[in-house]
Amino acid sequence: MIRPVLLALFALLAITPAANAHRIKTKTLQIDHPWTGDMAEAKPPFDIVVQMVIRNTGKAADVLTGASSPHAERIELVHAATGPQKAVEIKAGARVELSTKSVYLRVFGFNKLIDTYDYFPMTLNFKRAGAVKIEVMVEDVAIDLPKLIN
Ligand SMILES: [Cu+2]
Secondary structure, three states: OOOHHHHHHHHHHHHOOHHHHOEEEOOOEEEEEEEEOOOOOOOOOEEEEEEEEEEEOOOOOEEEEEEEOOOOOEEEEEEOOOEEOOOEEEOOOOEEEEOOOOEEEEEEEEOOOOOOOOEEEEEEEEOOOEEEEEEEEEOOOOOOOOOOOO
16 A cells, blocks of 8 residues: 555656756765766767866865866866866866856867766866766767867
């Protein structure tokens, strides 16, 4: 016999928005919706761009120093206007958006076609929080690869 309480719980689970599921939390960081564009018919290896929002919920500044993925030759922080960048500081309480409008993660030599709405693994490296594993979603939109400066 299924009790009404259980039924109510199932109903709640069913309406939980998908966006809430795509948040990675550590003690001091909250990473929302890391994503890349539709890979369409790209032929591996190819370059992609990864965007996300990082919030520092801790009491001390942290610094994103790099990233890696088993599917990537290498990943670099790149500023759309000024080129390669060593790190991105996220002050205590601050929110930083990694996007092609400013600083973004540029993935070189991605070696696998991932279907739209699927995910691939990436590790972000922070000075304080250390290695943080995330899953990057392949969205149903195209991202133009910004021209590389330098
Ligand atoms: Cu997401």
